[in-house]
Amino acid sequence: MQRETREHLFLEFTKSVCPDCGEVVDAHILIKNGKVLMKKRCIKHGYFESLLSSDSEKYLDSYKFNMPGMMPLEFGTKVTDGCPHDCGLCPDHQQHSCVGIIEITNACNLRCPTCFASSEGHDILSLDEVNYMLDQFVKQEGDPEVIQFSGGEPTIHPQILDFIRLAQNKKIKYVMINTNGIKISKDENFVKSLSELNPVIYLQFDGFKKETYEKLRGEDLLESKMKAIENLEKYNLRIVLVATIQRGVNEDEIGNLVDFALSKKAVKGLVLQPTFYSGRHPDVDPLNVVTLHEVIKHTSEQSKNGLKDTDFIPNPCCFPTCNASCYLYVDDKEVRPLARVVNVEEYVDFFMNRSVADLGQIKESLKVINSGCCGSSSSDNTGMACCTIPVDLKGIEKNIKVIMVQAFMDVFNFDVKKVMKCCVHEITPNGKIIPFCAFNNIPKYREEVNMYYRNKIAK
Ligand code: SF4
Ligand code: SF4
Numbered sequence: 001m002q003r004e005t006r007e008h009l010f011l012e013f014t015k016s017v018c019p020d021c022g023e024v025v026d027a028h029i030l031i032k033n034g035k036v037l038m039k040k041r042c043i044k045h046g047y048f049e050s051l052l053s054s055d056s057e058k059y060l061d062s063y064k065f066n067m068p069g070m071m072p073l074e075f076g077t078k079v080t081d082g083c084p085h086d087c088g089l090c091p092d093h094q095q096h097s098c099v100g101i102i103e104i105t106n107a108c109n110l111r112c113p114t115c116f117a118s119s120e121g122h123d124i125l126s127l128d129e130v131n132y133m134l135d136q137f138v139k140q141e142g143d144p145e146v147i148q149f150s151g152g153e154p155t156i157h158p159q160i161l162d163f164i165r166l167a168q169n170k171k172i173k174y175v176m177i178n179t180n181g182i183k184i185s186k187d188e189n190f191v192k193s194l195s196e197l198n199p200v201i202y203l204q205f206d207g208f209k210k211e212t213y214e215k216l217r218g219e220d221l222l223e224s225k226m227k228a229i230e231n232l233e234k235y236n237l238r239i240v241l242v243a244t245i246q247r248g249v250n251e252d253e254i255g256n257l258v259d260f261a262l263s264k265k266a267v268k269g270l271v272l273q274p275t276f277y278s279g280r281h282p283d284v285d286p287l288n289v290v291t292l293h294e295v296i297k298h299t300s301e302q303s304k305n306g307l308k309d310t311d312f313i314p315n316p317c318c319f320p321t322c323n324a325s326c327y328l329y330v331d332d333k334e335v336r337p338l339a340r341v342v343n344v345e346e347y348v349d350f351f352m353n354r355s356v357a358d359l360g361q362i363k364e365s366l367k368v369i370n371s372g373c374c375g376s377s378s379s380d381n382t383g384m385a386c387c388t389i390p391v392d393l394k395g396i397e398k399n400i401k402v403i404m405v406q407a408f409m410d411v412f413n414f415d416v417k418k419v420m421k422c423c424v425h426e427i428t429p430n431g432k433i434i435p436f437c438a439f440n441n442i443p444k445y446r447e448e449v450n451m452y453y454r455n456k457i458a459k
């Protein structure tokens with residue numbers, strides 16, 4: 001009798017979750033027809049398959065960028081039930097917190113059909129609560145680099161300016177707000193007040209088509225987004241545009257998004273995020289979703305700025321299939337991806353265990369090879385990004401920008417080994433530090449926060 005060869009190459013064993021019941025299940029990572037797939041089985045709900053990458057070669061190649069992580073100063077929990085149930089951070093975690101996220105409210109002035117936070121509540125955190133959460137972050141991290149105030153919609157919290165001040169007083173280097181831009185488009189006084197504190201504005205911006213906004217945000221928001229950018233430019237605030245990229249909605253807008261971001265002086269970065277199907281979202285075929293490598297391919301095919309796939313470097317800080325960045329030197333005459341002018345292996349060290357690329361080193365490296373693009377020193381602030389986070393780097397060239405592709409995980413493609421090395425962490429009102437993809441895919445973590453609010457109301 002003839003034996004058959006399997007249709008796939010078995011790559012790895014890991015753990016994931018059942019998309020139906022959330023139980024942790026065994027998962028296989030397979031290569032088939034040039035793609036990377038996850039196959040898993042729940043005892044109650046059967047088999048599930050999902051697409052992890054449209055390009056197995058690039059997926060495998062990114063593993064060489066993996067680097068040893070750094071420990072936090074303290075761990076917040078013990079290892080008891082095993083990953084992903086012990087966050088955190090528990091001592092099994094493989095990377096410190098590059099970025100802390102505090103959801104200061106679950107209220108929002110939009111009802112996006114795609115909202116990983118399912119925002120629709122009315123709860124808000126107080127100054128004392130945020131103070132405690134920031135203190136927990138400082139205690140575990142020592143000298144945190146980046147805090148992001150998120151939601152819901154953080155700009156509608158009446159104390160958002162106090163929170164920014166509080167974080168800055170705790171010497172957290174980079175404070176940012178993650179916003180849909182509606183208040184910024186309507187309230188110039190608010191923008192003026194923001195400019196006095198100078199946070200980085202992480203602005204939801206999904207494209208230029210009316211239909212894109214209607215599908216992703218429930219209404220046409222282009223005019224509001226453009227007005228928000230105009231107001232931010234007027235007060236010299238640094239902007240990072242954040243686009244959700246969804247199959248059949250706006251993959252064709254990636255090139256325009258890149259070119260727009262590169263053409264606007266106030267825009268320091270663009271983050272392209274394939275939709276991850278957590279919280280509120282449309283139905284999905286997990287084998288037909290946009291992945292990180294597909295977004296990179298569209299970037300190089302669609303942008304008029306001559307970008308190539310090889311201009312993107314996997315991030316060695318988190319697991320290197322989580323995100324990839326392309327740093328660029330941009331001025332009126334040229335757009336030059338840094339990966340073409342610095343040694344990429346050396347370049348990797350600039351991002352190791354940091355949320356902030358060490359642009360001082362990059363600049364030195366550029367000087368050494370005499371590229372002529374970074375020869376002068378500048379006191380201007382530049383927004384840069386690593387681990388989805390743009391930051392303020394004083395003294396580094398104002399002409400540096402970044403395009404990042406950030407592939408967050410959902411219940412279909414959740415991979416425990418990736419979340420164990422996550423460096424983007426939610427800080428909860430109970431003082432726990434929880435990797436972002438665990439927080440959004442393991443129901444008990446968001447339930448603990450909901451319970452916190454319920455208890456608070458009951459008191
Ligand atoms: S994700 Fe990290 S902190 Fe959470 S249980 Fe796993 S190893 Fe521990
Ligand atoms: S995605 Fe953002 S803007 Fe939209 S409802 Fe959710 S929190 Fe609000």
Ligand code: SF4
Pocket residue numbers: 318319322323406407408409418419421422423424435436437
């Ligand atoms: S948030 Fe998710 S995708 Fe990002 S580094 Fe953490 S595990 Fe990876």
